Amino acid sequence: MPDLLIPSYENGLPQLALFDLDGTLIDSAPDLADAVDFMLLESGFSAAGEALVREWVGNGAPMLIKRALAHALELEEPQQVAEAQFQSAASIFYDRYDEYCCVRTRIYPGAEELLQHWRDQGVAMGIVTNKPARFTQPILQALKLEQYFAISLSGDSLPVKKPDPTPLLHACEALQAQPGSTLMIGDSINDVLAARHANMKIACVTYGYNHGEDIRDANPDWVMDSLIELK
Numbered sequence: 001m002p003d004l005l006i007p008s009y010e011n012g013l014p015q016l017a018l019f020d021l022d023g024t025l026i027d028s029a030p031d032l033a034d035a036v037d038f039m040l041l042e043s044g045f046s047a048a049g050e051a052l053v054r055e056w057v058g059n060g061a062p063m064l065i066k067r068a069l070a071h072a073l074e075l076e077e078p079q080q081v082a083e084a085q086f087q088s089a090a091s092i093f094y095d096r097y098d099e100y101c102c103v104r105t106r107i108y109p110g111a112e113e114l115l116q117h118w119r120d121q122g123v124a125m126g127i128v129t130n131k132p133a134r135f136t137q138p139i140l141q142a143l144k145l146e147q148y149f150a151i152s153l154s155g156d157s158l159p160v161k162k163p164d165p166t167p168l169l170h171a172c173e174a175l176q177a178q179p180g181s182t183l184m185i186g187d188s189i190n191d192v193l194a195a196r197h198a199n200m201k202i203a204c205v206t207y208g209y210n211h212g213e214d215i216r217d218a219n220p221d222w223v224m225d226s227l228i229e230l231k
């Protein structure tokens with residue numbers, strides 16, 4: 001693995017840094033698991049627990065809900081969940097998570113130190129998350145993180161989400177940065193694929209949510225145990 005100095009950028013710093021949110025900057029799994037378990041219990045199933053929810057996060061709230069229902073119904077694929085069942089479970093999940101989306105959610109150690117450092121160094125920063133916007137904004141506000149970001153794109157901000165590269169390219173265009181001078185920082189295969197398709201370098205954290213797989217298997221350009229290593 002190459003060291004974390006980023007030689008392809010001027011001064012070793014990217015012009016623009018795009019951050020994934022869940023599993024990269026914040027550990028949101030405890031509150032997500034609470035909302036999933038509330039939804040499952042209200043729908044007449046058993047709770048799934050946080051460990052499983054950590055494996056289901058990463059492709060947006062609708063997919064998280066479908067994965068939880070597929071597990072409860074012992075279906076092989078989340079796509080097999082009936083639309084009516086999904087809709088009623090989703091409204092329970094959304095109401096619950098609207099109210100309790102930032103109770104036990106925490107910023108990972110080292111994350112804010114990197115954000116402060118890069119802000120001082122003049123690196124432009126943005127959020128590209130698959131989380132729906134109705135949750136992204138309140139969480140960024142509650143954790144006082146919104147001040148760092150010039151742009152924040154959520155899973156429903158555009159017609160497509162990661163692993164599609166469109167949100168990453170959209171952020172570059174909005175902030176007049178070249179993909180080749182932009183660094184994506186994430187925790188999952190969705191971040192790696194989106195960055196690859198956008199011709200961006202990708203650095204990944206090992207502690208996040210990657211569907212139970214080791215992120216090294218996705219071959220990101222850099223792997224780190226803490227965001228502080230980027231500083």
Ligand SMILES: O=C(O)COP(=O)(O)O
Pocket residue numbers: 020021022023057058059060061064128129130131132
């Ligand atoms: O909400 C999700 O499923 C994942 O969100 P993320 O893209 O910030 O990891």
Ligand SMILES: [Mg+2]
Pocket residue numbers: 020021022023024058186187188208209
């Ligand atoms: Mg993530």
